[in-house]
Amino acid sequence: MSTVVQHPGSLKGARLPKWSPWAIAGGSVAVSVGLGLAAGIESRIQWGLIASLLFVLGTYVLAARVEGRRQAKDRIATSLVWVAFLLAVVPLFSLVWSTVERGVKVLDVYFLTHSMGVVGDSEPGGGIYHAIIGTLEQVGIATLIAAPIGVLTAIYLVEYGRGALARAVTFFVDVMTGIPSIVAGLFILSLLLILDMSFSGFAGALALAILMMPVVVRSTEEMLKLVPNELREASLALGVPKWRTILKVVLPTAVGGITTGVMLAVARIAGETAPVLLLVFGNPFINNNPFDGAQASLPLYIYQQYANSAGSEAAYDRAWAAALTLIAFVMILNLAARGIARWKAPKTGR
Amino acid sequence: MDTTQITDAPPPSPRPPVLVPGRAARAATRPGDRVFLGLARGSGIFLLLVMAAIAVFLTWRAAAAISEDEGNFLTTFEWNTAGTEPVFGIAVLAYGTVVSSVIAMLIAVPIAVAIALFLTHYAPRRLSGPIAYVIDLLAAVPSIVYGLWGALILVPHMNGLFGWLDDYLGWTGVFDWEGGPARSMLTVGILLAVMILPIITNVSREVFRQVPRMHEEAALALGATRWEVIRMAVLPFGRSGVISASMLGLGRALGETMAVATVLSPDFLIHGSLLNPGGGTFAQNIASKFGEADEFGRDALIASGLVLFVITLLVNGAARAIIARRKEYSGANA
Numbered sequence: 001m002s003t004v005v006q007h008p009g010s011l012k013g014a015r016l017p018k019w020s021p022w023a024i025a026g027g028s029v030a031v032s033v034g035l036g037l038a039a040g041i042e043s044r045i046q047w048g049l050i051a052s053l054l055f056v057l058g059t060y061v062l063a064a065r066v067e068g069r070r071q072a073k074d075r076i077a078t079s080l081v082w083v084a085f086l087l088a089v090v091p092l093f094s095l096v097w098s099t100v101e102r103g104v105k106v107l108d109v110y111f112l113t114h115s116m117g118v119v120g121d122s123e124p125g126g127g128i129y130h131a132i133i134g135t136l137e138q139v140g141i142a143t144l145i146a147a148p149i150g151v152l153t154a155i156y157l158v159e160y161g162r163g164a165l166a167r168a169v170t171f172f173v174d175v176m177t178g179i180p181s182i183v184a185g186l187f188i189l190s191l192l193l194i195l196d197m198s199f200s201g202f203a204g205a206l207a208l209a210i211l212m213m214p215v216v217v218r219s220t221e222e223m224l225k226l227v228p229n230e231l232r233e234a235s236l237a238l239g240v241p242k243w244r245t246i247l248k249v250v251l252p253t254a255v256g257g258i259t260t261g262v263m264l265a266v267a268r269i270a271g272e273t274a275p276v277l278l279l280v281f282g283n284p285f286i287n288n289n290p291f292d293g294a295q296a297s298l299p300l301y302i303y304q305q306y307a308n309s310a311g312s313e314a315a316y317d318r319a320w321a322a323a324l325t326l327i328a329f330v331m332i333l334n335l336a337a338r339g340i341a342r343w344k345a346p347k348t349g350r
Numbered sequence: 351m352d353t354t355q356i357t358d359a360p361p362p363s364p365r366p367p368v369l370v371p372g373r374a375a376r377a378a379t380r381p382g383d384r385v386f387l388g389l390a391r392g393s394g395i396f397l398l399l400v401m402a403a404i405a406v407f408l409t410w411r412a413a414a415a416i417s418e419d420e421g422n423f424l425t426t427f428e429w430n431t432a433g434t435e436p437v438f439g440i441a442v443l444a445y446g447t448v449v450s451s452v453i454a455m456l457i458a459v460p461i462a463v464a465i466a467l468f469l470t471h472y473a474p475r476r477l478s479g480p481i482a483y484v485i486d487l488l489a490a491v492p493s494i495v496y497g498l499w500g501a502l503i504l505v506p507h508m509n510g511l512f513g514w515l516d517d518y519l520g521w522t523g524v525f526d527w528e529g530g531p532a533r534s535m536l537t538v539g540i541l542l543a544v545m546i547l548p549i550i551t552n553v554s555r556e557v558f559r560q561v562p563r564m565h566e567e568a569a570l571a572l573g574a575t576r577w578e579v580i581r582m583a584v585l586p587f588g589r590s591g592v593i594s595a596s597m598l599g600l601g602r603a604l605g606e607t608m609a610v611a612t613v614l615s616p617d618f619l620i621h622g623s624l625l626n627p628g629g630g631t632f633a634q635n636i637a638s639k640f641g642e643a644d645e646f647g648r649d650a651l652i653a654s655g656l657v658l659f660v661i662t663l664l665v666n667g668a669a670r671a672i673i674a675r676r677k678e679y680s681g682a683n684a
Binding site: 046070071073074076077078080081082084085087088091092094095098099148149150152153155156157159160161165166168169171172173174175176177178179180181182183184186187189190191193194210213214217241242243244246247264267268270271272273274277278299302303306307316319320323326327330331334 | 380382383385386387389390391392393394395396397398400401403404407408410411460461462464465467468472473486487488490491492493494495496497498499501502503504510511514544547575576577578580598601604605606607608611612633636637640645648649651652655658659662663665666667669670
């Protein structure tokens with residue numbers, strides 16, 4: 001459009017006033033609500049879609065008239081970016097909101113301290129004690145396996161790694177990060193079938209360890225690379241052997257970051273359902289022994305409450321409450337990890 | 351320039367000093383050093399062995415199952431492993447996996463790129479930090495929670511959209527809807543899009559942050575609008591990063607199990623319509639069929655898992671290759 005209005009004596013083209021996006025947004029919301037009520041559209045999502053469409057179109061037409069085509073394109077990009085952001089926030093907000101809202105219904109001390117042992121899938125009552133025990137044991141064993149191997153591998157890559165072996169390890173760590181959790185579960189399952197063993201918490205922990213190792217390697221590697229070389233050189237120059245340099249100088253310097261990485265990895269595997277479904281199988285009773293017999297776990301509990309209950313409200317309530325517990329657990333781990341990262345921020349020596 | 355880096359550029363010399371071979375050999379003769387090096391190298395080798403073992407054992411069990419298959423493993427539209435004449439094939443699963451992931455990518459990539467641009471170039475600075483933090487946290491929400499939300503909240507809310515699509519686009523056949531519950535491929539695709547949004551956003555944001563400030567300022571100085579800056583300086587620089595971020599997201603979507611298993615109501619047919627329930631994906635099929643499978647049935651499921659493993663390996667390998675190629679010439683922007 002060539003209707004650019006040029007103020008005499010001004011180098012700038014005409015601009016829409018600063019409040020115009022808000023005005024257009026308000027207008028389009030009002031129109032869409034009106035349209036929605038008039039046409040009897042029930043879904044609020046559709047109202048939102050109509051409003052955002054009106055907003056983008058309105059911005060373009062107005063800006064093209066007042067400011068010219070290039071500015072109008074800029075405005076349309078801005079409004080599209082905002083709309084995309086708001087569109088994405090809606091489901092994510094809804095997810096958190098519905099989990100909290102429905103989760104608090106049955107979440108109390110009784111729920112946290114009782115199992116599903118004598119409670120039918122569709123009856124009210126029962127709790128998640130057995131699932132919490134299972135999750136803690138499986139994740140704990142997985143961490144005990146994966147964290148040392150992961151940290152040692154990262155030490156190898158950063159402190160020793162040169163040549164073909166290091167390159168191969170780096171490449172396959174990357175590849176391992178992308179393994180779907182169910183494939184890791186199937187791998188351990190194939191081992192169980194070959195060794196003729198049955199379900200146990202330990203088998204699940206092995207699969208979780210496979211998922212955890214590459215994450216630990218990656219984050220530890222990044223942290224070790226942040227340790228300034230001067231520290232290593234100073235220690236080596238004093239005649240300290242390399243392994244003591246790594247243990248006493250490099251690792252303590254990076255320990256905050258490594259802890260953060262391990263905790264984030266724990267948070268990631270704590271929510272894995274698929275391998276647990278294949279290997280631990282689920283169990284309504286309390287089983288404290290991870291090496292013998294089927295166990296429960298929080299994510300698996302959520303799935304089974306949802307899938308096995310044939311739509312019973314009591315089971316859905318339990319599923320939401322367990323989901324809230326799981327999210328709280330994961331979020332606390334995440335926040336604590338970030339807290340440690342900030343508190344022990346890598347001392348880069350600069 | 352204090353553009354923040356994600357890649358391994360930070361301190362002046364990130365690698366330990368390369369020792370002269372003779373000195374390295376002498377250092378390694380100390381017993382403590384030998385043990386420690388052995389432990390570290392052993393862990394690395396152990397990781398490689400695990401990868402190899404995954405491939406070998408899956409192939410072993412899968413080969414046993416496929417050789418007993420009475421149907422064609424690649425083209426049969428059936429999954430029946432219980433009888434004496436087992437018939438199973440992955441055609442429906444491959445179709446469903448590809449379709450749901452493609453839908454997820456079509457929705458998630460543009461929105462994720464837009465959010466990344468929003469965070470790096472549009473949002474007020476005070477807002478962008480906390481929002482990025484929240485998106486980080488959302489990436490940590492377990493997939494089973496997304497699945498529960500999808501099945502109990504998203505599915506009922508899809509009816510309006512499905513009705514609308516059926517009214518106006520139903521004639522295409524792709525959006526034909528018979529009015530059943532919205533437990534279909536399109537819903538699965540939308541849910542997967544929500545799930546992979548945080549990871550694509552995070553990686554794209556890091557890439558956009560690395561765009562050399564000079565490029566943007568040069569474009570601004572030539573009178574470019576903000577959108578023109580993004581189109582001429584930011585997007586070309588970030589293209590390969592966005593591609594690899596999308597492929598990481600694709601890898602997630604392909605292997606996602608629980609969200610699909612809770613939302614989809616599966617069957618073993620390929621449906622033309624995305625709105626009617628039916629179909630299945632590799633991971634979903636494994637999770638839902640596992641409970642009642644006997645030992646042979648489990649081997650058959652392992653065979654389908656092997657196919658999924660190979661597909662995700664290819665996708666992730668491609669993503670990593672793109673990232674690696676980019677690293678080589680990104681030294682110029684340090």
